[in-house]
Amino acid sequence: MEEPQPLTEADEILPPRPPALCPGCSHRAAYYAMKQVFGADAIFPSDIGCYTLAVDMGTIDTCLCMGASINLASGIRFGGEHRDICCSIGDSTFLHNGMPGLLNAVYNNAKITVTILDNLTTAMTGHQPHPGTGVTATGDKTKSVSIEALANALGADFVETVGPYDLNATLETFRKAKECQEGLSVVIAKQACITNARRAGVRRKPFRVNDNCVGCGECVDFGCPAIEFHEDRARINSLCTGCGVCAQICPSDAIEEVVNVK
Ligand code: SF4
Ligand code: SF4
DSSP, rough: OOOOOOOHHHHHHSOOOOOOOOOHHHHHHHHHHHHHOOTTTTEEEEEGGGGGGGGGGGGOOOOOOOTTTHHHHHHHTTTTSOOBBBBEEEHHHHHIIIIIHHHHHTTTTTOOOOEEEOOOOTTTTTBBOOSSSOOOSSSSSSSOOHHHHHHHHHHSEEEEEEOTTTTTHHHHHHHHTTTTTOOEEEEEEOOOOOHHHHHHHHOOOOOEETOOOOOOOOHHHHHHHTTTETTTEEEEEEEEOOOOOOOHHHSSEEEETTOOOO
């Protein structure tokens, strides 16, 4: 048999395609705000889920096994780390295996921030429901467990839920969590998965770049696949799902909702 040779041309032809969150995914806004508040020097343990696709955003330092992020965060704290520690875990993963970690961290007085990225589904493995969604795996209605009530019951010193599409509110919630003097803070960043929402028929108006654009690239750095850079300025393509977060980031007021779309 002839030994297969690697296709070296592929490296030259194909553009690099790093992992990316979906256009309009609320995890991107939550991580953006987290990075703004905690800064590049903080430690960001993370977990396994669709949010791990945000690995390029600088807020995912570890990904070990399902539910490990909170344990790693407290382990790093008690290993002698003095910098801020903000870990992240998805709603499904938290309900599956994150709760004992949170209880243990509270019990041991770990001064960390735990971010629960609540997109109301188990997106990475196919949008299965979980105990927080109010439906069973067979689609029957059931009780919906409140993640906020659980975090309070497990003893967290600060618990606040915020919608990540509201960037200022999200920044403010992370600031309060960071400054929580008592000990462990929990931020629940809650917004339905954009893919699930669109399947359910939700359609937001798309956004566009107007003539105010000065080409600073801040919106491009945000990393939404719907934002491109073309001839020294940004433009938004047809992948836009209308989350509106890039418009809140642009310093030149150059991103606006397309008003005349049905
Ligand atoms: S952030 Fe605003 S001004 Fe800067 S490139 Fe994007 S649209 Fe243009
Ligand atoms: S509004 Fe901006 S960030 Fe949101 S999906 Fe459209 S281009 Fe992406």
